[in-house]
Amino acid sequence: MTKLLDIQNLTLRFKGKRTVHAINDVSLSMEQGETLALLGESGSGKSVTLKALLGLLPPKRTEIEGKIEVNGTDVLSLSGRKLQKYRGGEVSMVFQEPALALDPVYTVGRQIAESVMRHKGVSKAEAMSTALDMLDRVRIPSANRRLHNYPHELSGGMRQRVMIALALACRPRLLLADEPTTALDATVQIQILLLLRELQKEFGMGVIFVTHDIGVAVEISERVAVMYAGQIVEEGTTSEIIKSAQHPYTQGLLAANLHDVERGARLNAIPGAPPSLEAKPESCSFAPRCPHATAECRAALPPVFTPAPRRRVACVMAAPALAAE
Amino acid sequence: MSATDLFPALKPKTAAPESRDKGGPAQPLVIVRDLQKHFPVRGGILGRTQAMVQAVDGVSFEVKKGETLGIVGESGCGKSTTARLLIGLIEKDKGEIIFDGQGLGDALSLKELRKDVQMVFQDSYASLNPRLTIEDSVAFGAKVQGLDDPNGRARSLMARVGLDPDRFAHRYPHELSGGQRQRVNIARALAMSPRLVVLDEAVSALDKSVEAQVLNLLSDLRREFGLTYIFISHDLNVVRYISDRILVMYLGEVVEVAPVDSIWREQAHPYTRSLFSAMPSMDPDNRTQEPPLAGDPPNPIDPPKGCRFHTRCRFASEVCKTRVPKLQGLPGNAEHLAACHLHDATSGHPKAGQGVPQ
Numbered sequence: 001m002t003k004l005l006d007i008q009n010l011t012l013r014f015k016g017k018r019t020v021h022a023i024n025d026v027s028l029s030m031e032q033g034e035t036l037a038l039l040g041e042s043g044s045g046k047s048v049t050l051k052a053l054l055g056l057l058p059p060k061r062t063e064i065e066g067k068i069e070v071n072g073t074d075v076l077s078l079s080g081r082k083l084q085k086y087r088g089g090e091v092s093m094v095f096q097e098p099a100l101a102l103d104p105v106y107t108v109g110r111q112i113a114e115s116v117m118r119h120k121g122v123s124k125a126e127a128m129s130t131a132l133d134m135l136d137r138v139r140i141p142s143a144n145r146r147l148h149n150y151p152h153e154l155s156g157g158m159r160q161r162v163m164i165a166l167a168l169a170c171r172p173r174l175l176l177a178d179e180p181t182t183a184l185d186a187t188v189q190i191q192i193l194l195l196l197r198e199l200q201k202e203f204g205m206g207v208i209f210v211t212h213d214i215g216v217a218v219e220i221s222e223r224v225a226v227m228y229a230g231q232i233v234e235e236g237t238t239s240e241i242i243k244s245a246q247h248p249y250t251q252g253l254l255a256a257n258l259h260d261v262e263r264g265a266r267l268n269a270i271p272g273a274p275p276s277l278e279a280k281p282e283s284c285s286f287a288p289r290c291p292h293a294t295a296e297c298r299a300a301l302p303p304v305f306t307p308a309p310r311r312r313v314a315c316v317m318a319a320p321a322l323a324a325e
Numbered sequence: 326m327s328a329t330d331l332f333p334a335l336k337p338k339t340a341a342p343e344s345r346d347k348g349g350p351a352q353p354l355v356i357v358r359d360l361q362k363h364f365p366v367r368g369g370i371l372g373r374t375q376a377m378v379q380a381v382d383g384v385s386f387e388v389k390k391g392e393t394l395g396i397v398g399e400s401g402c403g404k405s406t407t408a409r410l411l412i413g414l415i416e417k418d419k420g421e422i423i424f425d426g427q428g429l430g431d432a433l434s435l436k437e438l439r440k441d442v443q444m445v446f447q448d449s450y451a452s453l454n455p456r457l458t459i460e461d462s463v464a465f466g467a468k469v470q471g472l473d474d475p476n477g478r479a480r481s482l483m484a485r486v487g488l489d490p491d492r493f494a495h496r497y498p499h500e501l502s503g504g505q506r507q508r509v510n511i512a513r514a515l516a517m518s519p520r521l522v523v524l525d526e527a528v529s530a531l532d533k534s535v536e537a538q539v540l541n542l543l544s545d546l547r548r549e550f551g552l553t554y555i556f557i558s559h560d561l562n563v564v565r566y567i568s569d570r571i572l573v574m575y576l577g578e579v580v581e582v583a584p585v586d587s588i589w590r591e592q593a594h595p596y597t598r599s600l601f602s603a604m605p606s607m608d609p610d611n612r613t614q615e616p617p618l619a620g621d622p623p624n625p626i627d628p629p630k631g632c633r634f635h636t637r638c639r640f641a642s643e644v645c646k647t648r649v650p651k652l653q654g655l656p657g658n659a660e661h662l663a664a665c666h667l668h669d670a671t672s673g674h675p676k677a678g679q680g681v682p683q
Contacts, residue, residue, distance in 0.1 A: 041532035141620075155621040185399035186559060186603040191616040193605070212533060215605030219612055238609040256537040258562040259607045263585060264544065267566075269537035273502050289534075 002072045004174055004206040005030040005053075010066035012045075012052060012230075021277045022048045024230040026066075030223075032173070035200055035207040037217035037238070039253070040227035043274055046210040049227075050176045053208075054087055071173055089119045092167040093176040096183055098159035102151040108162045109135075109147030112169050119170040134165035137202075138195060157188035161195070168199060174206045181216060193219045214257050218242060223310075226250045229275050229285035236311040246313045249286045284315070292317055345441070345520065346390075348426035353387040354521055354553050355411070360384040360420035362406055366626060376626045380406040382577040384420075385652070388521070393547070393554040395568030395585075397561060397600070399622050403577040404557045408525045411555070412442050425520075440470055443514035447526035449506035453498040453513075459483065460494035463513045470517060482512040486542060504535035508542070515546065523555045528563060540567060561604055565589060573597045576625050576633040579652055583661040593655055593663035595681055596634045632666065640682065642666075644673045 005028065012023035023045045030036055038046045051057050053068060055078060068075040070091055078086055095101040103111055112134055113127035120127075128147070135143035138161040151159055160180060167175060177196065181189040197220060200207050209220050217224050217238065224241040226234045226249065234247040245251045252270035261267065272289040275281075284290070287297040296316055305318040361384075363377040381403040388394045396404045409415045411422060413435045424441065427433040443466075446452040453462055460479050467475035480490040486508040498506055507527060514522050524543070528536045540563065547554060558564050564571060571588050573581040573596065581594040592598040599617035606613050618637050623629060629636045635645040644666055652664040670678030 041534065157621045185622065186561075187399060187599060187616070187618045188621055190603040190605070190613055191619070194613065194616050213605070215607055218607055218609050219605045242607065242609055253533055256533040257607070258537075258540075258566050261562075261566055263566060266544070267537040267541050269541055270534040271538065273504060273535060274532075 001032055003029050003069070004032045004034065004071060005208075006067070006069040007049075008067040010049075010052065010064070010068060012048060012057075012065075013063045015061050015063060018278060021280045022230050023052070024281055026227075026230070026232055028225060028232060028235075030174075030206050030208070033200075033204045033206055034223060035197075035209065035221040036223045036225060037221035038208060038210045038225055038227055039212065039214065039217050041212055041274060043229075043277070044227040045230040046227055047178050048230075050093065050178055050208065050210060053174075053176060054091060054093055055083055085119070088115055088167075088172070089170050090172055091174045091176060092170070092172045093178065094160070094163050094167050094180045096179040098156070098163040099151060101163060102159060102166075104151055107148050107150055108154070108166075112162075112166050115166060116169050130169060131165070134169050135162070137168075137199065138162070138165045140165075156184055157191065160184060160188075160192055164192075164196065164199070168203065168205075171203060172205060174208070175200075177207060177209045179210055179212070182211070182213075189216070190219070196220060214242070214254060215259070226253070229277060229281060231281070231285065231314065232312075233286065233314045234312065236308075240308075240311060246307075246318045247286075247315045248290050248292055248317065346425070350390060352390075352426050354390045354425055355388040355555075356421070356423040357387070357407075357411070358385050358421040358423070360407065360410055360422070361418045362403075362410055362415065363418055378626050379577050379628055380625060381410065382628075384574070384577070384579050386572055386579060386582060388553060388555060391551060391553055392569040393556055393567055395564035395571045396555065396557045396574060397559065397564050397571060398574035399559065399600075401576070401622060401625050402574040403625070404574050405525055407574070408444065408523045408555065408557055412444050412523060413438060414444075436470075440517055441519055442521045442523065443517055443519040444523040444525060445507070445510045445514050445527040447529055449503055449510055449530065450498060452510055453506060455498055458495050458497060459488070459501070459509050460490070462498075462509065463516050466513065467516045472517070475516070478516050479512070482515050483509075485515075485546075486512045487538075488512070502535075504531055504539065507531060507539055511539075511542065511546070515550065518550070519552070521553045521555065523557070525557045526559070527556075529558060529560065536563070543567065561601065573600065576623065576628045578633060579664065580634065581661075581663045582652070583663075587658060587661045593661060593668060593681065594634075594665045595638050595640055595667075597663075598681060599637075632664075640667060640676065642674050642676075648672070 007026060007028040010023055010026045014020040014022055040046045055075060064076060109128060109131045112131035113124060116122060116127040116130045117124060132143055132147055135146055140146050140158060140161050181192050184192060211217055221238055224238050225232050228249050234250045241250060245254055255268045270289050275285055283300055284297040284302045287293040302314045302316050304312050304314045306312045360381055362381040363379050365374040366376045366378060368375040384407055398404050410417050422429040424433055424438060429438055460476060463479035463482060464475035467478050480494060483490045483493060488505060488508055528539050531539060546552060556564060556567050565585055568585055570584050572579055575596050581597045592601050602617040623636060631647045632645040632650050635641040650664045650666045652662050655661045655663060655668055666672035666674040667676060667681055
């Protein structure tokens with residue numbers, strides 16, 4: 001079976017008054033039906049990776065090198081009709097702010113139906129019944145009535161459900177979710193997470209879930225890739241990352257989650273702030289903030305260790321840890 | 326009889342720092358009683374008031390000297406409105422705010438209150454004037470209040486919050502990162518040497534690694550300056566870490582107040598329990614299976630009658646739809662207050678007096 005996603009040596013720069021090296025040599029692969037959380041802070045390149053996957057970045061200002069394949073299709077070479085068919089058909093996306101992503105002048109039913117008509121070439125009546133079915137599947141109460149509502153008539157949680165229904169209406173193989181629950185309240189967030197988990201099982205699709213919240217990643221995904229300064233610093237199954245994180249950045253993130261921290265105890269905070277990415281990283285990007293940094297870290301890019309299949313750590317520290325085991 | 330007794334004006338004017346404590350250590354720093362704020366919703370061609378948003382409705386609580394009170398709740402529950410009422414940013418409709426024994430409006434003017442109470446907001450960029458340098462921003466309040474040497478104060482506080490004054494004093498807000506800007510906001514709040522600092526989602530917009538730094542800073546400052554905090558957040562882990570007591574709000578009302586350990590052990594109100602179980606699990610082998618609540622919080626324009634939570638509560642009975650539960654101490658733990666008929670043996674709820682069932 002072909003891999004669902006295969007990104008190889010993706011490097012992405014934004015050109016303009018100043019150059020930003022947003023993604024630096026990222027490789028990532030996913031099997032069919034997997035859920036992967038991309039974990040990282042703002043500016044680590046999580047959202048840019050998703051946008052590159054959908055070809056949503058402004059072509060004039062973006063320089064992309066490397067290869068992205070989804071189900072064997074070379075995404076970077078797509079254009080025109082083929083790109084339109086790919087977006088929403090093969091891969092679709094749920095955004096953070098459903099109020100901005102939905103069109104305010106059309107009813108939600110019509111927006112879902114439009115996408116179904118475009119991709120499947122069915123009649124309007126048929127598309128509307130698919131829309132109704134989708135609203136049912138995302139557990140919107142009295143879906144028949146909600147079909148004719150405008151986005152502003154719905155609450156935040158309901159809008160995010162509509163957004164998910166819209167993204168899944170054409171049965172994509174891969175769903176990209178860009179912090180879909182960050183703007184929601186805690187009690188609504190957990191509902192949406194569980195819904196996504198159920199729908200993922202039901203449709204058997206792959207999901208890439210971008211988040212900065214480790215707890216959310218644990219709830220939704222089987223695998224986690226941690227990003228820092230446009231690179232993947234650690235990858236593994238969720239329990240590997242949670243229980244035996246090896247990269248100092250991942251360890252710092254886990255500590256900053258405050259889960260199980262003694263009240264009033266001093267937090268083991270990572271000092272400093274993420275780098276600005278104006279230059280291509282020549283050494284470990286995390287070294288300036290790392291408590292274990294040595295001259296070796298500042299001299300060259302860290303080696304990538306693979307302690308187990310599909311598990312990797314980009315840190316010199318990971319090597320002695322292996323030998324000790 | 327000495328000369329100073331006859332002529333009080335001859336007494337040396339020493340303003341020792343302790344003299345700011347008027348009520349003594351037992352007097353709570355803040356007492357809020359029956360605070361109420363309703364916002365009108367205008368509409369129609371005449372712009373008449375169509376409805377009222379009951380943002381804060383009958384909120385009462387106390388903050389002791391030197392403690393940190395965490396306020397949690399979902400959006401629209403009135404936590405930010407409460408904070409704004411507390412520092413007089415918006416006018417209250419009803420109720421009393423008593424600061425160290427002095428009622429706001431009678432014994433204490435708004436200007437005097439603001440010497441003692443400062444606030445840090447969520448959006449670090451929007452709350453700084455983009456045309457003022459960092460030093461001017463931090464010194465501004467002290468200048469307005471006529472405190473001595475505002476710029477010297479500003480520079481020493483900048484150093485204290487971890488921003489080198491020589492490097493940062495002449496920068497503008499857009500030249501700083503989010504974490505640095507939030508440090509500026511904290512320095513600005515402290516420039517007035519306040520006694521109470523209200524932190525409204527002050528760390529929510531920061532990245533996790535930076536959030537931990539700011540939390541460490543807040544704990545240090547609290548110890549160093551003997552501050553009292555009101556810490557508003559939607560992140561229960563953060564609130565647990567920093568607070569002594571936690572106050573839970575739902576639709577403009579207080580549903581539970583308790584010391585952190587007590588509420589962490591047992592959530593007495595069904596809403597608090599749902600809120601706690603909505604926290605993502607940190608164990609991949611033991612993920613959440615059932616969402617604790619269905620649907621979104623109701624609209625505060627027309628909140629449910631009786632107990633406002635009854636529309637989403639698993640244990641709701643007839644009495645919950647009609648009678649408003651009173652906030653009262655739990656049997657056996659008077660420090661732990663909850664507003665739920667389940668805990669009131671005389672409420673008429675079929676399961677009254679048995680606590681919240683599992």
